Amino acid sequence: IAPFSWVYGIAVNLLEGVKSVLQIGENDPGLALLLVHLNANLKAVFNDPRSMFVHTSVREYLFDGVRFCINPQGIAKAICNQIKESGSKTIREQSDGSLAFSFFGHKNGSGHDVYEVHTGKGDPMKVLEIQKLDDSHNLHVWLNGSNEGEASVCNQINGTDASSYPPFRQRGDSMYIFSADICRSVELFYQSDIQYQGIPGFRYSIGENFINDIGPEHDNECFCVDKLANVIKRKNGCLYAGALDLTTCLGELYIRFLLPIIAYLYAQRGISTLP
Numbered sequence: 001i002a003p004f005s006w007v008y009g010i011a012v013n014l015l016e017g018v019k020s021v022l023q024i025g026e027n028d029p030g031l032a033l034l035l036v037h038l039n040a041n042l043k044a045v046f047n048d049p050r051s052m053f054v055h056t057s058v059r060e061y062l063f064d065g066v067r068f069c070i071n072p073q074g075i076a077k078a079i080c081n082q083i084k085e086s087g088s089k090t091i092r093e094q095s096d097g098s099l100a101f102s103f104f105g106h107k108n109g110s111g112h113d114v115y116e117v118h119t120g121k122g123d124p125m126k127v128l129e130i131q132k133l134d135d136s137h138n139l140h141v142w143l144n145g146s147n148e149g150e151a152s153v154c155n156q157i158n159g160t161d162a163s164s165y166p167p168f169r170q171r172g173d174s175m176y177i178f179s180a181d182i183c184r185s186v187e188l189f190y191q192s193d194i195q196y197q198g199i200p201g202f203r204y205s206i207g208e209n210f211i212n213d214i215g216p217e218h219d220n221e222c223f224c225v226d227k228l229a230n231v232i233k234r235k236n237g238c239l240y241a242g243a244l245d246l247t248t249c250l251g252e253l254y255i256r257f258l259l260p261i262i263a264y265l266y267a268q269r270g271i272s273t274l275p
Contacts, residue, residue: 037075044076064099064110065092071182089250093222113180115161124167128160139250140183141183143222154222158185183249184223186210214239 046068058068069080069119084093089106091099114134120127131137142154159176160166162210166175171190178185187206195201214223215238226237233239 038079041072041074041076041079044072044074045079062100062103063105065094065105065187067100069099070096071098078209093125093168117160127167128164129166130157130161133178133180135159139183143225145222153220154184156185157183159185171202175204182244182246211244214238214241214244 003264011120013089033205033275047070054061060066069076069083071235072080083091086098090100090103092105094100106227108173115130115131117133118126118129118131133139139155142152144150144155157178159178161179162179165177169175171193174187174189176187177256187207189207189211191205193200194203209218209220213220214220216236221236223244224236224238225245225248226233228239228245231239239245
């Protein structure tokens, strides 16, 4: 699997015609010095790779984890400690002190979050709506307003976990789901009538307020955590339409959430079956 080739392809498509994050990094003297040390210690961090391709199994890549930072020394050890302290959910420390990356390892098994949901008693329209997450009515991830103790719209928990939806839907109704993966509630809008194996239904889709219409002009600047340095962003700290800073949600190794998602076209390159 070539984990970096398809990421490069995404960057080229999304950032064509503007400065890329990599180019900005090269123009920053401090980051340029850091890259020199990183390049000099790539072998120690990534187990003396023979090429830019990582040979692994699908199970390791998705769940068990691809190991790296195995007994690093010197600057390589400092780099690995920095990776470990970033708090990324996709990277886990192993019993021998090494690190392992996997796409879905943190999703495999029982979750640690405790949800309190509405039973629908007294109001069937609220059945399975999330009332509390880890004994809290709101998140503590995004920015809050100036009023002390009042949760911002970004930190509000609305809707179900998407395993079920409110009953008695009507055309034109919108609804919310809560996604723990991106630490936010997402509003879904009625799009059209559909048929699934002869059963009539409604199709819903995200709206512009999901990731495009973000900023003070849309009353949701609380999503603008402004944790990313040396990236293209607006003067108020908000990223441009189509990008969302998930640093406070998922850790520093998660740079941005981008639309459109075109990773599949690149991810399937270089995959081979291993025993």
